Amino acid sequence: MKLRYHPRMFSHFETTVLLQTLFLIAIVAEAMTAALAAGKREMDWVGVCLLGCITALGGGTVRDVVLGNQPLTWVQHPSYLLLTGGAALFTIAVARYMHKLRNIFLFLDAVGLVVFTIIGCDVALRLELPVVVVVASGMLTGCVGGVLRDLLCNSIPLLFRAELYATVSVITSLLYIAGLTLDFNHDLVLAVSMLSGLALRLLALRYGWSMPKFIYGGNIH
């Protein structure tokens, strides 16, 4: 099944501006939490800066490379590199105060997850790709940045074990796609899918919800 994407579905100019603003806030928040992860591994300032850029922009980069959607976002908007690298460096200065802002960053990280997911879906919809690929594009955009961060910090990606992170991305995508397919108002669909995803993620964090784990003790090879 393919969805036709009508650019005019973005009915309101404000919606686009809102999504873009949330995107900028989200990449800054992602870069700052990545900087803290770098600090845990005692990386130097350049490493902090690079890890910030890679975490914030890596998901979109992998999505665009995989879908052949050239040129990449940060090639078209190189200021995003400066913004995320700068945010990571800024984190070094304010790190000592950040534990007080822990809840704000968890909130912004959740916002980032749903915003990245929606943007990833939009990219795939614009390329008129099948539904399953639209969901995959949303997940790649929302989740791969964190996977790269964890890989470069030499730990098993949190994504594979954390509280509904990938699940939230899938559910957000499915609500968004379902709403568009049923031809509801685009702004409404956007609001409902984003708020649902956000609520689920925050509830999962609050009550420690998680997917069941698969624990296997046998030999593989």
Place this chain on the structure above:
Amino acid sequence: MKLRYHPRMFSHFETTVLLQTLFLIAIVAEAMTAALAAGKREMDWVGVCLLGCITALGGGTVRDVVLGNQPLTWVQHPSYLLLTGGAALFTIAVARYMHKLRNIFLFLDAVGLVVFTIIGCDVALRLELPVVVVVASGMLTGCVGGVLRDLLCNSIPLLFRAELYATVSVITSLLYIAGLTLDFNHDLVLAVSMLSGLALRLLALRYGWSMPKFIYGGNIH
């Protein structure tokens, strides 16, 4: 040296169907063994599902991205994502019985290695790339999925240490290319190269054959 690839070399319709069937069996088997690896690391169900997809389809994805062979296989056939993700989830239910099927899975993994290798060679041949790149394309397709699985499980890729895994891929490629260059019947070349590769891998598993290791104790940097 470049090889010209004549699509009619696939002389029999049955051959294509056989290769395609073996491909589907192989991606299911790869997804299922990846699910067991995920269970060893106590990943949650979503992680199991993702690791299954990435392991089964990652080799072809990296090959196509590197060779600029857009669109990717799973973008054209999104059902492969559902198939491998589903197989990984199914593994959770049947994991307790899988140690009894250990030999079958080792066999299917070996089949996957040679089938992926041949398919990778075919892609590069169709793009009329040089011989060395054809071999590299076969190796990328056959081996990268397992490397991604091991990276995401935070272990040194088995590929770099295991029983003739990459070697089998190279030998299968070389036999296949040599046979086509000498203008033998395509089906015969396919059968001989695949069976040789399969036999080598199974013998290596049975008798613990491996490449010599390089052990270096000095300082690097």
Place this chain on the structure above:
Amino acid sequence: MKLRYHPRMFSHFETTVLLQTLFLIAIVAEAMTAALAAGKREMDWVGVCLLGCITALGGGTVRDVVLGNQPLTWVQHPSYLLLTGGAALFTIAVARYMHKLRNIFLFLDAVGLVVFTIIGCDVALRLELPVVVVVASGMLTGCVGGVLRDLLCNSIPLLFRAELYATVSVITSLLYIAGLTLDFNHDLVLAVSMLSGLALRLLALRYGWSMPKFIYGGNIH
């Protein structure tokens, strides 16, 4: 800001030949040090060979994939795969003598860093990309090979902690771009930026210079 790149800026044929020669020396040196890293992890001969290729050619590969600069260097020049793979294998034979050559390899690694950086800048300049992306392209080319090596050896990339490695790449890029923007003679710009980068890296190695580290002990998530 975009820089226009005039192919005639490569005013002297000898410059191109020099850069190309240095490139070949550098990929051989990178492959050989990667082989030693593989030996530390007791990889087998095939693993040594693969790690050599990936380390030497991985930076340029990621750059070209990210910038959509198809076909890749090693697809156009497959002999580079044979050269780097062969150099890695050769290292197994001569490893016992290599500690005596440690300083030569550190020197060649530094040469590689600046040569790769300049080549990466040139690729992005030819694609008429913005300045920030030109610097990023230089860094990707100069630094990603080593990151891939460290990831595949399951250690935290040295890049994020080592002596001015990424910093040297950035400074080399900036000098090169500044010189071209100010319309100085291309060969002069090339020589000054490369020698400055090389000197900085060698001084950093000699005197143990490094960027300040960011050490963070709090909780992240």
